[in-house]
Amino acid sequence: ETGVTQSPTHLIKTRGQQVTLRCSSQSGHNTVSWYQQALGQGPQFIFQYYREEENGRGNFPPRFSGLQFPNYSSELNVNALELDDSALYLCASSFPEGAGEQFFGPGTRLTVL
């Protein structure tokens, strides 16, 4: 197992609501990347945070936003939830100055009804 943790494990919301997902990175890692994995598909890159700044973004609308804290933990916020937002949300921490390997958390399963 990696040292990356995510909370909550599961979450059920209704359309239009807002959600915040949390990720604690592995010790020493200053970069967190977030991915959305719909059932039966590969993960899709949402965005990456490096030293508290957004460092790249995939093809996701602005209602997906994030934050990284001084201890390098991170939050993913999704506003105005849609049914298609139902997915497994994975965060991965890394130390790009080293080998760059990403270590994944267990994920948060979000269901939007």
Next chain:
Amino acid sequence: GENVEQHPSTLSVQEGDSAVIKCTYSDSASNYFPWYKQELGKRPQLIIDIRSNVGEKKDQRIAVTLNKTAKHFSLHITETQPEDSAVYFCAASRSNYQLIWGAGTKLIIKP
């Protein structure tokens, strides 16, 4: 932007035989190519990776090859075992490690 295609979507092999999964990428600036194994309900786990300055890398029964000119890379698993059954994903990225993933290959090992 980068696009990664992965084939086949499902692969069924006899235990003890070899399995090969292939991926192609579009961004010639991509230089990092990891392979992940994901078991049902679990997080992706890195099984092997390769960088663009290397053509082949091997780790016990697992090997990855990279053809930069053709922009494709492949995962080879030899002497397959039941515990190799899982979904395998390839991915590609530039030096920023923002991974673009393939759609996955479900590997089934038949006893």
